[in-house]
Amino acid sequence: MAEPLPPKERVKIPRQGMPEQDAHQRARNFKEVNLGLEVVAAESEAQRCLSCADPKCVQGCPVGVKIRDFVELVLDGEYLKAAAKIREDNVLPAVTGRVCPQEKQCEGACIMGRRFSSLAIGNLERFVADYELQTGEVGLPERAPATGKKVAIVGSGPAGLSCAGDLALNGHDVTVFEALHEIGGVLVYGIPEFRLPKAIVRGEIENMKKMGIDFQTNVVIGKSVTIDELFQEEDFDAVFIATGAGLPQFLNIPGEHLGGVYSANEFLTRVNLMKAYDEENYDEPVYKCRDRNVAVIGGGNTAMDSVRSAMRLGAEHAYIVYRRGEEEMPARAEEVHHAKDEGVEFLNLHNPTEFIGDEQGILKAVKLIKMELGEPDESGRRRPQPIEGSEFEMPLDVAIIAVGTGANPLVQSTTPDMATNKWGYIIADENTLRTTKRGVFAGGDIVSGAATVILAMGAGRTAAKSINEYLATGEW
Amino acid sequence: MYPIVETRELATDVKLFRILAPRVAKKRKAGQFVIVRIDEHGERIPLTIADSDDQGNITIIVQGVGKTTKWLNTLRTGDSLLDVVGPLGEESEIGDFGTVVVIGGGVGTAIAYPTAVAMKQAGSRVISILGARNKELLILEDELRATSDELCIMTDDGSYGEKGFVTQKLQQLIDRGEPIARVLAIGPIPMMKAVAEVTRDLGIKTIVSLNPIMVDGTGMCGGCRVLVGGKSKFACVDGPEFDAHEVDFDILIQRNSLYKTQEKKSLERFEADKCENK
Ligand SMILES: Cc1cc2nc3c(=O)[nH]c(=O)nc-3n(C[C@H](O)[C@H](O)[C@H](O)COP(=O)(O)OP(=O)(O)OC[C@H]3O[C@@H](n4cnc5c(N)ncnc54)[C@H](O)[C@@H]3O)c2cc1C
Numbered sequence: 110m111a112e113p114l115p116p117k118e119r120v121k122i123p124r125q126g127m128p129e130q131d132a133h134q135r136a137r138n139f140k141e142v143n144l145g146l147e148v149v150a151a152e153s154e155a156q157r158c159l160s161c162a163d164p165k166c167v168q169g170c171p172v173g174v175k176i177r178d179f180v181e182l183v184l185d186g187e188y189l190k191a192a193a194k195i196r197e198d199n200v201l202p203a204v205t206g207r208v209c210p211q212e213k214q215c216e217g218a219c220i221m222g223r224r225f226s227s228l229a230i231g232n233l234e235r236f237v238a239d240y241e242l243q244t245g246e247v248g249l250p251e252r253a254p255a256t257g258k259k260v261a262i263v264g265s266g267p268a269g270l271s272c273a274g275d276l277a278l279n280g281h282d283v284t285v286f287e288a289l290h291e292i293g294g295v296l297v298y299g300i301p302e303f304r305l306p307k308a309i310v311r312g313e314i315e316n317m318k319k320m321g322i323d324f325q326t327n328v329v330i331g332k333s334v335t336i337d338e339l340f341q342e343e344d345f346d347a348v349f350i351a352t353g354a355g356l357p358q359f360l361n362i363p364g365e366h367l368g369g370v371y372s373a374n375e376f377l378t379r380v381n382l383m384k385a386y387d388e389e390n391y392d393e394p395v396y397k398c399r400d401r402n403v404a405v406i407g408g409g410n411t412a413m414d415s416v417r418s419a420m421r422l423g424a425e426h427a428y429i430v431y432r433r434g435e436e437e438m439p440a441r442a443e444e445v446h447h448a449k450d451e452g453v454e455f456l457n458l459h460n461p462t463e464f465i466g467d468e469q470g471i472l473k474a475v476k477l478i479k480m481e482l483g484e485p486d487e488s489g490r491r492r493p494q495p496i497e498g499s500e501f502e503m504p505l506d507v508a509i510i511a512v513g514t515g516a517n518p519l520v521q522s523t524t525p526d527m528a529t530n531k532w533g534y535i536i537a538d539e540n541t542l543r544t545t546k547r548g549v550f551a552g553g554d555i556v557s558g559a560a561t562v563i564l565a566m567g568a569g570r571t572a573a574k575s576i577n578e579y580l581a582t583g584e585w
Numbered sequence: 586m587y588p589i590v591e592t593r594e595l596a597t598d599v600k601l602f603r604i605l606a607p608r609v610a611k612k613r614k615a616g617q618f619v620i621v622r623i624d625e626h627g628e629r630i631p632l633t634i635a636d637s638d639d640q641g642n643i644t645i646i647v648q649g650v651g652k653t654t655k656w657l658n659t660l661r662t663g664d665s666l667l668d669v670v671g672p673l674g675e676e677s678e679i680g681d682f683g684t685v686v687v688i689g690g691g692v693g694t695a696i697a698y699p700t701a702v703a704m705k706q707a708g709s710r711v712i713s714i715l716g717a718r719n720k721e722l723l724i725l726e727d728e729l730r731a732t733s734d735e736l737c738i739m740t741d742d743g744s745y746g747e748k749g750f751v752t753q754k755l756q757q758l759i760d761r762g763e764p765i766a767r768v769l770a771i772g773p774i775p776m777m778k779a780v781a782e783v784t785r786d787l788g789i790k791t792i793v794s795l796n797p798i799m800v801d802g803t804g805m806c807g808g809c810r811v812l813v814g815g816k817s818k819f820a821c822v823d824g825p826e827f828d829a830h831e832v833d834f835d836i837l838i839q840r841n842s843l844y845k846t847q848e849k850k851s852l853e854r855f856e857a858d859k860c861e862n863k
Pocket residue numbers: 208209210263264265266267268269286287288289293294295296299300328329330331351352353354355377410411412414441517519520552553554555559560561562563565
């Protein structure tokens with residue numbers, strides 16, 4: 110237990126760095142990069158918090174985690190209580206502590222950040238959640254008496270999981286349907302092991318199974334069974350759709366069919382879900398990256414995960430090709446920073462115009478054009494424009510396209526009475542997440558478009574609340 | 586787990602499995618497929634649903650061509666598969682079209698079979714052409730005979746039926762004045778490409794079922810993309826059946842050979858293990 114210090118003293122404590130695997134070493138293995146705070150460092154970090162009367166940090170968190178309160182519990186040495194405090198608003202703290210873009214959310218709003226450096230809220234969140242997982246003493250909250258109502262959750266990403274958790278606590282009979290053979294959505298097939306170990310996600314899912322939630326893998330809603338059939342033939346009383354934004358977008362430039370050109374989804378699925386990195390023990394192959402030149406097109410989290418995976422598969426050169434500047438990159442700041450330390454080469458303000466193949470149809474080069482930033486566009490970011498005559502060719506063996514995703518249409522196309530917008534995303538009421546179809550709710554990336562883990566979880570929560578109301582009143 | 590309730594050898598390296606998968610059995614339509622994974626270490630591979638019954642079983646017919654399919658073919662009644670997901674893909678367009686020629690090459694016959702049955706049931710007149718390298722590799726002859734108004738068999742070496750390629754038989758049917766409304770051709774890519782060339786100028790509607798490499802089968806990875814009519818299509822959700830005259834077969838051939846080295850390695854390892862275990 111650490112003694113609280115006067116504010117003047119607190120601000121003098123430096124922000125505690127996150128211990129990490131040596132950059133040189135980790136660039137070639139799939140083990141987690143960040144090692145987690147030690148108790149002493151966590152205490153020092155917690156001491157830096159000013160315990161603000163009006164904590165700005167909480168407003169910065171999309172689900173309003175009671176940050177000041179949990180940090181105080183850390184100071185008291187009450188790590189399990191601190192974790193429970195976070196769980197009141199966030200059911201996957203071990204995940205969000207690792208993957209939230211804190212610099213834009215909680216930490217971005219922290220008052221300390223104005224004059225000093227902000228409190229390392231994400232690292233503390235991870236610290237208490239890991240403590241809880243290590244001790245195995247996860248305080249599973251009490252379930253309400255059974256209501257006899259059945260709810261189907263479609264998709265097991267963060268939105269589906271958080272909704273399932275809340276509904277189970279409310280005493281409903283919850284079944285989660287997942288198209289793939291593993292539970293977790295992007296947390297298992299997208300975000301790599303070195304950033305979010307699968308064991309963490311599995312641990313959380315085990316907890317949910319203990320709460321009585323039924324998980325059915327290998328069921329593609331819309332194909333194996335439709336939404337209408339869930340109501341009519343399987344007697345569900347409500348459905349929450351959380352199928353994510355899984356449809357990969359391509360660039361529509363010449364050469365995209367060449368061997369060696371991947372969507373980030375395919376590359377990451379092969380590497381993460383199908384464990385292609387362990388060639389000796391698993392069958393799913395991935396195109397050879399060892400000693401090759403690999404370029405990832407894009408500047409988001411998906412791009413960083415892809416390029417760092419390629420690095421770990423042994424790439425000679427691993428490039429990020431991004432059409433804007435580093436300032437505009439949507440990826441978490443820490444990931445960009447880690448990628449650089451690991452030797453990833455950044456070709457900012459560059460854009461591919463063509464992939465070039467050999468006679469066998471295998472990628473051998475890419476044509477790139479240099480870009481400059483013009484006037485800001487609708488999103489407020491300055492619009493990139495090609496610089497005429499600046500094209501050049503670069504040898505390349507593997508290209509991974511990570512320029513965004515669209516709405517997966519499988520559920521929508523077999524549920525004609527549920528409205529979608531012009532991009533195919535499901536339309537849901539902002540406050541209740543009700544769709545235009547009675548008894549059907551939707552949230553997460555399939556409503557918002559590609560966003561973040563914590564926003565998807567927030568949506569799952571909101572949906573659970575609103576489903577609860579609907580099941581209680583029967584009113585639509 | 587999905588238990589195997591029956592297996593039957595149909596030909597050299599070709600085996601039929603009935604598997605308990607009630608959700609799939611209930612929903613499946615001709616032309617659709619499942620993705621299966623044998624165990625935790627296996628890859629996901631797509632296989633067409635050849636049939637289903639009221640007890641919740643589906644039938645798949647597997648030709649051993651590489652590690653996973655050969656491994657699958659060692660399984661017996663009582664074993665089970667870890668994952669079976671489906672039905673995936675769009676169903677075949679079925680109807681009373683008049684005369685329909687169904688061409689099956691090798692294990693493609695298994696893929697064509699359910700569609701031939703559905704066409705017949707819908708009122709079409711079905712002429713089937715079965716092709717194989719030799720007599721030993723022919724499958725589903727009796728089943729197709731029962732559902733076809735006419736059945737022609739072609740072997741490369743003349744060991745059974747007539748000697749020659751399926752395209753020669755198709756040409757003969759055209760020459761004899763058959764009013765062919767539609768052709769369905771499923772088999773090795775070069776065969777489908779050749780059939781498309783026979784019918785292209787005559788404007789006979791020709792459907793092929795494409796077999797690109799797949800991973801998820803739900804439109805999420807884009808690995809199964811094929812070029813059809815100059816546009817990228819995902820075979821697992823937009824197909825697997827497409828208009829043969831619009832398909833870029835050369836790109837499909839290239840993309841399907843991408844993992845040759847790894848597939849070979851995986852197969853060698855598998856065969857080596859098999860010897861050790863003996
Ligand atoms: C590579 C990558 C890295 C990322 N990194 C970060 C990060 O660091 N921080 C962050 O905050 N966010 C990150 N994101 C974004 C974040 O992961 C997503 O916003 C979030 O996962 C969305 O959650 P969701 O529950 O809406 O959908 P998803 O996580 O996409 O889950 C949807 C699930 O539904 C299943 N499904 C789809 N269709 C069907 C169907 N018809 N029937 C049954 N199941 C179906 C899918 O298989 C999937 O499992 C990243 C995304 C990617 C791709």
